[in-house]
Amino acid sequence: MNDAEERARFADELREETRTLLIESGLLGLLQEKFGEATVTGSAGYDLMAWRGIDLHLPCEADRAIEWLGLAAEIATTLDERGLKLHRAQFANDYLDPQHLGAGLRWTLEFADFADNHWSCDIWGFEPFDYAVRQARDANLRADLASADRDLILRLKHEARERFGYYGVMVSAMDIYQFALDGAGETLDELERWRGLVAE
Known part of the structure; x- marks a missing residue:
């Protein structure tokens, strides 16, 4: 979507x-x-x-x-x-x-x-x-x-679910919520860096 x-x-x-x-x-x-x-x-x-x-x-x-x-x-x-x-x-x-x-x-x-x-x-x-x-x-x-930014959360959820084996494995709903609340970015790549899943 x-x-x-x-x-x-x-x-x-x-x-x-x-x-x-x-x-x-x-x-x-x-x-x-x-x-x-x-x-x-x-x-x-x-x-x-x-x-x-x-x-x-x-x-x-x-x-x-x-x-x-x-x-x-x-x-x-x-x-x-x-x-x-x-x-x-x-x-x-x-x-x-x-x-x-x-x-x-x-x-x-x-x-x-x-x-x-x-x-x-x-x-x-x-x-x-x-x-x-x-x-x-x-x-x-x-x-x-x-x-919080409702559409940011909804967008990231949809995008995460579109990636095979990603949602619930790499990132969770709670990760997305906290990421949005912290104002840490707007993309899944930024979320991964925020979570420390990839090097800066």
């Missing part, structure tokens, strides 16, 4: 699609019923979407890992009741092997919406205290991003 208006329009469309999907699929209601709350975070929560991907954070104690394993069946049933099908579900217990986002439980889901658009959804369960800390940090980031 080479046009700022087109990028903005697409991001706005994705925001509305996300809201509709989370409600009409029953997914958000199911998670709130089981865990008390579910927060939409990441690009969907920051209104910086460049593709159909949703991140949800929940408070979930580590000793609920077996219950968490059963969550995929409940999600599949909930989607099926609304005419949707769960295509893929991948489980991870990151308490056993913490990744860069820390210790927690995770489901990565793939399914199509009512218009047959493909979506991915990462659902993360963190210890309640850890979840609260993350929520506070997330609120600060949301406030900072509200005054």
Whole structure:
């Protein structure tokens, strides 16, 4: 997407699609019923979407890992009741092997919406205290991003995704956010230098 208006329009469309999907699929209601709350975070929560991907954070104690394993069946049933099908579900217990986002439980889901658009959804369960800390940090980031150059972020996201094996490997969404907030440049090459991935 080479046009700022087109990028903005697409991001706005994705925001509305996300809201509709989370409600009409029953997914958000199911998670709130089981865990008390579910927060939409990441690009969907920051209104910086460049593709159909949703991140949800929940408070979930580590000793609920077996219950968490059963969550995929409940999600599949909930989607099926609304005419949707769960295509893929991948489980991870990151308490056993913490990744860069820390210790927690995770489901990565793939399914199509009512218009047959493909979506991915990462659902993360963190210890309640850890979840609260993350929520506070997330609120600060949301406030900072509200005054950032939205089109710069959207453009860099689209450009990064167009490079094979680049997004999520060389640079992440968080790299792009911090790069924009720091006013460190306007290109992926400058971002790489800012991150120290290439020599000055």
